[in-house]
Amino acid sequence: MKVLSLNFLSCAVKGCKSSSDSYPLHPKDAELVQDDIEVNAQLLINLLPRIDWTALTTTATELGFPALPPQAPTPEELEADEAKLKDLHHLLMETQIMEGKLVCASCGHEYAVREGIANFLLPSHLV
Amino acid sequence: MTKPGQGAEGDAVAAPPVAITTAATAAAAPQAAASSAAPVIAPGADAESYEQQHVHSVYESIASHFSATRYKPWPVIASFLLSLPPGAVGLDVGCGNGKYLAVNPHVHIVGSDRSANLVRIARDHGGDRRCDVAVADGLALPFPPGKADFAICVAVIHHMSTRQRRQEAVRALLECVRPDSGGGKILVYVWALEQSNSRRGWDEGADQDQLVPWVFKSKTKTAGGGGGDTTYQRYYHLYRKGELEEDVVAVGGKVLDSGYDKDNWWAVASRIN
Numbered sequence: 001m002k003v004l005s006l007n008f009l010s011c012a013v014k015g016c017k018s019s020s021d022s023y024p025l026h027p028k029d030a031e032l033v034q035d036d037i038e039v040n041a042q043l044l045i046n047l048l049p050r051i052d053w054t055a056l057t058t059t060a061t062e063l064g065f066p067a068l069p070p071q072a073p074t075p076e077e078l079e080a081d082e083a084k085l086k087d088l089h090h091l092l093m094e095t096q097i098m099e100g101k102l103v104c105a106s107c108g109h110e111y112a113v114r115e116g117i118a119n120f121l122l123p124s125h126l127v
Numbered sequence: 128m129t130k131p132g133q134g135a136e137g138d139a140v141a142a143p144p145v146a147i148t149t150a151a152t153a154a155a156a157p158q159a160a161a162s163s164a165a166p167v168i169a170p171g172a173d174a175e176s177y178e179q180q181h182v183h184s185v186y187e188s189i190a191s192h193f194s195a196t197r198y199k200p201w202p203v204i205a206s207f208l209l210s211l212p213p214g215a216v217g218l219d220v221g222c223g224n225g226k227y228l229a230v231n232p233h234v235h236i237v238g239s240d241r242s243a244n245l246v247r248i249a250r251d252h253g254g255d256r257r258c259d260v261a262v263a264d265g266l267a268l269p270f271p272p273g274k275a276d277f278a279i280c281v282a283v284i285h286h287m288s289t290r291q292r293r294q295e296a297v298r299a300l301l302e303c304v305r306p307d308s309g310g311g312k313i314l315v316y317v318w319a320l321e322q323s324n325s326r327r328g329w330d331e332g333a334d335q336d337q338l339v340p341w342v343f344k345s346k347t348k349t350a351g352g353g354g355g356d357t358t359y360q361r362y363y364h365l366y367r368k369g370e371l372e373e374d375v376v377a378v379g380g381k382v383l384d385s386g387y388d389k390d391n392w393w394a395v396a397s398r399i400n
């Protein structure tokens with residue numbers, strides 16, 4: 001599960017959807033792997049406007065990455081700055097959560113991640 | 128709780144199922160007889176446990192066999208994915224073996240499926256850990272409202288055994304994508320009732336709720352022949368013409384395009400607000 005995808009995941013509990021605490025989910029006891037993936041600059045630049053930067057900042061900090069700048073770079077800035085592009089590529093595309101949990105801050109439910117796959121099936125009392 | 132075959136919309140009450148004893152019988156019988164009208168489920172059981180038996184546990188058991196026979200993307204879906212703007216982020220709800228996750232390398236897709244075994248196959252589609260997938264239920268999706276650019280849902284919603292659940296599934300998809308003004312859209316594919324040219328031979332007027340066998344051929348044959356083959360019964364609701372569009376509209380969607388493609392009805396839709 002790439003960090004990029006964490007930016008598009010929230011709690012599966014219906015009652016949590018309206019709560020801002022249900023997004024992003026918070027990694028806990030996360031074991032990361034770093035894959036070696038070729039940089040696709042155009043894809044990153046096109047993805048940038050879709051990224052929730054505040055949520056990504058939270059995720060990056062919680063995974064132990066250096067703090068991100070408070071504002072997302074513009075596509076032009078990203079295009080012109082190879083180091084910035086590589087860093088973002090490394091965070092979003094190459095970093096995967098393999099084991100651990102994703103925790104909802106609204107209901108407290110912990111979703112298990114095993115072998116890179118998060119399981120969002122809910123116990124009956126949360127459906 | 129509404130039971131399959133007793134939907135709020137007055138679904139026909141299904142006839143008792145035709146017993147299929149062995150794979151050999153299924154193969155020898157006329158193809159249309161290989162499926163049976165879905166039985167009325169036992170009192171006390173609900174739609175969820177019915178689907179657990181006749182959908183989820185079946186896919187969990189047949190995952191690798193199923194995946195091996197489902198590798199070619201359907202053209203309408205591939206062209207939908209290829210038409211997306213570069214950098215679009217979307218969802219494949221009921222991604223199965225993940226055959227749509229890497230069709231367009233310029234978009235990012237998060238796949239989900241109810242079957243953990245299928246999700247494991249999907250994760251490695253096109254390379255180790257290449258695809259991002261999660262185990263999730265179509266009626267409890269782990270996606271924030273209004274964030275995705277698109278969502279596809281192929282051959283999934285016809286497994287839901289009441290009309291209310293099928294409509295809720297469409298609503299859940301629409302909730303995940305940006306509103307119409309933001310360009311968000313969904314693509315839904317479901318099996319059609321009208322498939323007189325298929326080997327199953329259903330057509331207008333047939334029972335819309337069916338149990339369809341999946342024969343898992345065993346490699347080891349017993350002395351009596353046939354031997355270890357196992358037949359699983361999957362529940363399907365076969366959509367009649369116009370029904371999918373009705374369901375989209377019923378949950379606040381707007382049909383942008385729709386059509387019939389090889390025994391399936393499909394619709395592209397957006398969320399009005």
Ligand SMILES: [Zn+2]
Pocket residue numbers: 011012013016022104105106107108109
């Ligand atoms: Zn929650």
